[in-house]
Amino acid sequence: MIRPDAPVLLEIRNLHATVGDQPILKGVDLTLRAGEIHAVMGRNGSGKSTLSKLLAGHPAYTVTAGTVRYRGDDLLALAPEERARAGVFLGFQYPVEIPGVSNLEFLRVATNARRLAQGGEELDTFAFEDLVCERLKVVQMDPAFLERSVNEGFSGGEKKRNEILQMALLDPLVAILDETDSGLDIDALRIVSAGVNQLATPDNCILLITHYQRLLDEITPDFVHVMAAGRILRTAGKELALELERRGYDWVDEGLASSDHAEADATALEVA
Amino acid sequence: MTSTASVGDLVSQPYRYGFVTDIETEKIAKGLNEDVVRLISAKKHEPLFLLNFRLRAYAQWLQMEEPDWASLGHGPIDYQEMIYYAAPKQQAKKASLDEVDPKLLETFDKLGIPLSEQKRLSNVAVDAVFDSVSIATTYREKLAEHGVIFCSISEAVKDHPDLIERYMGTVVPINDNFFAALNSAVFSDGSFVFIPKGVSCPMELSTYFRINSGDTGQFERTLIVAEEAASVSYLEGCTAPMFDTNQLHAAVVELVALDDANIKYSTVQNWYAGDAKGVGGIYNFVTKRGHCRGARSHISWTQVETGSAITWKYPSCVLQGEDSSGEFYSVALTNNLQQADTGTKMIHVGPGTRSTIISKGISAGRSSNSYRGLVQIGAKAVGARNYSQCDSMLIGDTAAANTFPYLRSQQPDASIEHEASTCRISEDQLFYLQSRGIGLEESVSMMVSGFCRDVFNQLPMEFAAEADKLLALKLEGSVG
Numbered sequence: 001m002i003r004p005d006a007p008v009l010l011e012i013r014n015l016h017a018t019v020g021d022q023p024i025l026k027g028v029d030l031t032l033r034a035g036e037i038h039a040v041m042g043r044n045g046s047g048k049s050t051l052s053k054l055l056a057g058h059p060a061y062t063v064t065a066g067t068v069r070y071r072g073d074d075l076l077a078l079a080p081e082e083r084a085r086a087g088v089f090l091g092f093q094y095p096v097e098i099p100g101v102s103n104l105e106f107l108r109v110a111t112n113a114r115r116l117a118q119g120g121e122e123l124d125t126f127a128f129e130d131l132v133c134e135r136l137k138v139v140q141m142d143p144a145f146l147e148r149s150v151n152e153g154f155s156g157g158e159k160k161r162n163e164i165l166q167m168a169l170l171d172p173l174v175a176i177l178d179e180t181d182s183g184l185d186i187d188a189l190r191i192v193s194a195g196v197n198q199l200a201t202p203d204n205c206i207l208l209i210t211h212y213q214r215l216l217d218e219i220t221p222d223f224v225h226v227m228a229a230g231r232i233l234r235t236a237g238k239e240l241a242l243e244l245e246r247r248g249y250d251w252v253d254e255g256l257a258s259s260d261h262a263e264a265d266a267t268a269l270e271v272a
Numbered sequence: 273m274t275s276t277a278s279v280g281d282l283v284s285q286p287y288r289y290g291f292v293t294d295i296e297t298e299k300i301a302k303g304l305n306e307d308v309v310r311l312i313s314a315k316k317h318e319p320l321f322l323l324n325f326r327l328r329a330y331a332q333w334l335q336m337e338e339p340d341w342a343s344l345g346h347g348p349i350d351y352q353e354m355i356y357y358a359a360p361k362q363q364a365k366k367a368s369l370d371e372v373d374p375k376l377l378e379t380f381d382k383l384g385i386p387l388s389e390q391k392r393l394s395n396v397a398v399d400a401v402f403d404s405v406s407i408a409t410t411y412r413e414k415l416a417e418h419g420v421i422f423c424s425i426s427e428a429v430k431d432h433p434d435l436i437e438r439y440m441g442t443v444v445p446i447n448d449n450f451f452a453a454l455n456s457a458v459f460s461d462g463s464f465v466f467i468p469k470g471v472s473c474p475m476e477l478s479t480y481f482r483i484n485s486g487d488t489g490q491f492e493r494t495l496i497v498a499e500e501a502a503s504v505s506y507l508e509g510c511t512a513p514m515f516d517t518n519q520l521h522a523a524v525v526e527l528v529a530l531d532d533a534n535i536k537y538s539t540v541q542n543w544y545a546g547d548a549k550g551v552g553g554i555y556n557f558v559t560k561r562g563h564c565r566g567a568r569s570h571i572s573w574t575q576v577e578t579g580s581a582i583t584w585k586y587p588s589c590v591l592q593g594e595d596s597s598g599e600f601y602s603v604a605l606t607n608n609l610q611q612a613d614t615g616t617k618m619i620h621v622g623p624g625t626r627s628t629i630i631s632k633g634i635s636a637g638r639s640s641n642s643y644r645g646l647v648q649i650g651a652k653a654v655g656a657r658n659y660s661q662c663d664s665m666l667i668g669d670t671a672a673a674n675t676f677p678y679l680r681s682q683q684p685d686a687s688i689e690h691e692a693s694t695c696r697i698s699e700d701q702l703f704y705l706q707s708r709g710i711g712l713e714e715s716v717s718m719m720v721s722g723f724c725r726d727v728f729n730q731l732p733m734e735f736a737a738e739a740d741k742l743l744a745l746k747l748e749g750s751v752g
Binding site: 056058059060080081083084085089090095096099100101102105106109110113114117170 | 709
């Protein structure tokens with residue numbers, strides 16, 4: 001839902017970042033307003049996943065230039081846990097397994113950290129169980145998964161559902177979903193997408209990172225951005241995704257030379 | 273802890289038991305010889321059999337050499353530079369707590385072990401040992417009503433010499449090993465527990481050991497006897513002040529379980545571990561052994577080892593009675609430059625004997641943490657079974673973990689299972705938890721307590737939560 005007067009939740013300006021000595025992001029600009037769904041598409045290595053992890057505060061990436069403002073404040077100054085408590089959520093492409101830590105306990109501690117930051121009350125185990133059982137419906141998940149260790153022995157689809165369950169509990173204002181569709185069969189894709197659609201509200205925004213059109217058949221984006229060589233090269237409506245699907249990413253690369261961005265940064269050309 | 277201390281203060285304080293109590297102490301001259309052994313015995317007004325026990329042990333010790341097979345490294349220990357007896361200056365044991373030096377009561381208050389009538393833990397009887405002597409034992413009368421004897425070993429020598437003579441040294445012989453021989457020669461105090469036939473001890477028993485002097489070795493001796501069908505759960509806790517010298521702690525613990533008896537022995541060991549550079553800390557060389565003498569008897573060891581610069585400790589079970597069983601549950605955590613070489617011995621002698629070993633080692637900093645365990649099945653142990661699981665967790669990339677299992681069987685149909693695993697807390701796991709709003713320290717603590725759950729579940733309830741907190745405190749600053 002596009003409302004030009006909606007508040008800006010996330011504003012990325014000229015973001016440059018490296019991993020080790022390797023530049024990955026080379027000037028990303030992106031503005032997300034409340035109520036919007038954005039999709040960032042691009043090949044492997046284009047910098048999409050870096051962007052998502054960097055926004056969540058992954059220690060492997062170093063920001064070398066640019067700013068990220070979350071509701072007007074400097075997001076980059078916050079530790080990962082502070083970002084999460086403030087309402088920034090990353091749905092992982094490959095959620096890790098954490099043996100020995102009960103999923104239920106993990107979800108409760110995380111939910112309470114967020115609730116406290118929102119000025120709410122902590123939930124005790126009983127109140128939390130009621131809440132989590134209700135939210136399980138969003139992703140049609142079996143309560144048996146609560147009793148297991150975090151993601152341990154979960155199938156790819158179950159892990160992704162567990163991610164969306166976390167999103168449902170943490171009530172983020174900015175939800176970044178990194179390749180949520182990867183590894184999902186068509187039924188699981190529909191369930192996960194339906195979950196995301198239920199959670200999209202006029203107050204929050206969603207950033208979908210994906211390779212494929214098939215996710216966007218289920219979750220309709222307001223904007224589609226194409227990323228290559230660490231920058232966003234094109235931005236348009238949902239029709240851009242269809243065009244990409246038809247013409248492939250080579251078409252974007254061909255357009256690189258004539259794009260406005262390319263003139264600003266010659267290094268992007270060399271890498272591309 | 274003062275009332276003004278905030279949670280933050282507590283968390284940033286790596287070792288909160290490091291204070292020294294300023295109290296006048298009676299010490300004997302440093303060094304060890306036969307006269308010192310005689311002097312200790314004389315100070316305690318011991319009967320002749322015990323003096324002879326000490327002298328035999330001392331003679332054996334002189335012939336023995338310090339063991340060097342463990343994966344531990346430390347400078348030479350000078351046994352002549354140590355003091356072998358130190359006691360707070362007060363008349364032997366007081367009839368009532370009102371007469372005990374308030375400074376001592378205050379010390380135990382500070383350690384979270386209140387002894388006074390009003391404040392003491394309900395349903396846990398405590399024997400408080402300060403340097404070489406026991407200063408108070410709570411709930412003695414109530415226990416006596418059930419026929420349970422719970423007192424210091426010195427009192428037991430006076431009041432129940434027959435029991436001491438019958439059982440002491442029968443599980444850990446005086447020449448068992450270098451440190452056991454030393455302990456047998458110079459042991460100072462410790463606890464004695466006797467549960468008569470058919471009695472289930474009505475409350476948890478606990479001994480709290482406190483080293484206070486900087487130049488004193490601590491050599492406690494604990495003996496627990498459970499007669500036929502008796503049962504008891506016992507817990508020991510230990511702390512020491514921070515000194516920049518190393519102090520020796522060489523204890524001996526003996527457990528005897530007769531037919532159908534059940535002894536559960538838990539330890540939360542938090543001796544001073546030395547500083548981040550490895551200066552100071554306790555050298556903990558301990559011999560603990562249980563003897564399942566009777567049929568269907570059961571002995572269970574649970575230990576949470578977090579302190580000491582060096583830990584050398586193998587709580588063991590000799591499973592002699594038919595169908596007797598032994599258990600060993602251990603969490604050993606090392607950080608900074610701590611070294612631990614710990615595990616167990618399960619000696620299956622009788623038929624139908626069973627044993628279970630669950631060991632969890634956590635190594636952080638530049639520490640070294642080894643599990644060493646022996647499972648031995650004798651020729652008569654028909655149908656004996658053992659299950660061992662040894663898991664190691666590494667935090668950071670400079671810590672070491674080792675597993676040394678020794679499996680020996682003379683019984684063709686015995687069953688021995690050994691599983692081992694090693695895992696590392698990965699940056700990705702920490703980031704995942706952090707990205708859900710959980711702080712770094714809490715993330716580590718969640719993973720560590722998940723890793724240790726099988727062992728913590730074995731601890732008496734009052735202490736399980738305590739153990740969890742203790743580990744979190746110990747790991748403070750080990751990541752990030």
